[in-house]
Amino acid sequence: MPSLKDLAKECGVSVATVSKALNDQPDIAAATRERIRAAARRMGYLPNAAARALKTNRTYNLGVLFVDERQSGLTHEYFSAVLDSFKVEAEKRGYDITFINHNISGRSMTYLEHCHYRSVDGVVIACVNFYDPQVVELVNSDVPVVTIDHVFNNRMAVLSDNVAGLKALVKQAWACGHRRIAFIHGEKTSVTENRIAGFYQACEELGLEIPEEYVRDGVYHDVERCAEETRALLALPQRPTCIIFPDDFSALGGYNALAEAGLSIPDDISVMGYDGIYLSRVVNPSLVTYQQNTAALGQTAADKLIELIEHPRVTLPEQIRVSGRLLLGRSVRSL
Incomplete structure (x- = not known):
């Protein structure tokens, strides 16, 4: 060389x-x-990486903290797409990627200790329990941090506009004549809180009265739980005419439960998803969903993290919202 x-x-x-x-x-x-x-x-x-590190006092190494409690790992299409975009942009800017975890060669360490061990210049945090004390410790440390889909006080955050996403779905269902709209949401996270807010905001703007039993506690990326909550909705004296599922993958559970009940989509009941992953285009019927802009989310997270690292004195923490788009399919019937 x-x-x-x-x-x-x-x-x-x-x-x-x-x-x-x-x-x-x-x-x-x-x-x-x-x-x-x-x-x-x-x-x-x-x-030479070592020589460059000595000269610039940087390692050009970015940490990625990604802990998926559903154990789907990088097969989770939404997060894998976000992280792939992050990786592409980071490498374009001359940075390498290291995944942050609890263990090195059998030795347990905190996330912050691993960051120091690997000498990362900064960390992007996605798909973790943001209330984990170790995550909070890392966020409050001197390591530059960007979070995805969660806000910490005075820290950089890149957010998918989940309020706008749910409002777009509700308004599309309303435009198709639906007035009994149910929402199965994910577990308690800031993403879920924003989506629930968007759901109720849209309903209020449209003058829709939504029974409490139409809003169900589900779990993201969980087919069985989604099927269970779908059955509960079908058992109501007056069932909804349209169901919004937590995400496109868990919507498979809804599809299965509706088929088991002898109901046809969309002739008997309409359904919607969230995320806009490839699966939504190939299920039958194709799913009306809200597609999150994974490319922009990952690229923006990399850009902002590198700004924090290279220009720390002039880069202010901010919350950046990234809009997605409604994807039409054949899963919603016009009444």
Whole structure:
């Protein structure tokens, strides 16, 4: 692999000039900088990570804290898409990725200890119990942190606009003539709280009176629990004409429960999902759902985390909401 000296010899300049060009320092001519960078690309030059860390006091390594209690791991299509977008943007900016966990070679350590052990420059936190004391310890430490879909006081957060998502679904159902709309939501998280708020806001704006028994406590990504709550809705004296499920994957439980009851979607009852994953397009009938913008969520999280790392004195914590879009399918009937 070529060295700085090799690049300097190739370009007929000093090693110091090569270093300045590669580090985008302003005190060399633009033409010289571009000539050196072109030579670096042509010769396949890569900076030595250890040397760069010494020079910049950064490791160019970002931590990812991802703990999925449903044990679906990176097969969880929504979160895997967000993290893939985060990874692509981070690598484009010259950063590597390390997953943060509790154990290294059988030794237990806190999330913060692992961050220090791996010398990460910053951490993105997604899909964890945000009330876990170890997560709170990490957020309150000196490690730059960006959270996804959760807000901590005075910390950077990137949020999918869950209020707008539920409002869009309710208003679409209302536009199709539905007035008895049920909502099976996920477990208690800030995401769920926002979705419940969006549901009731839309109902209030439309003048809909929703019985308490139409709003059910479900679990994200849990087919069996969704089927159970669907059966409870069907057992009501006046069942809903449209059911909004917690997410597209758990909606499979609703599909199964409705089929077991001899009901046809959408002729007998209409259904909606959330997330807009590939599954929503291939189930029969295709699911009306709200597609979260996973590409923008991951890219924005990487951008903001790197801003915190590279420009800590001028980057202020903020809450950035990312909008999605309604995806129409054949699972809702016009009454």
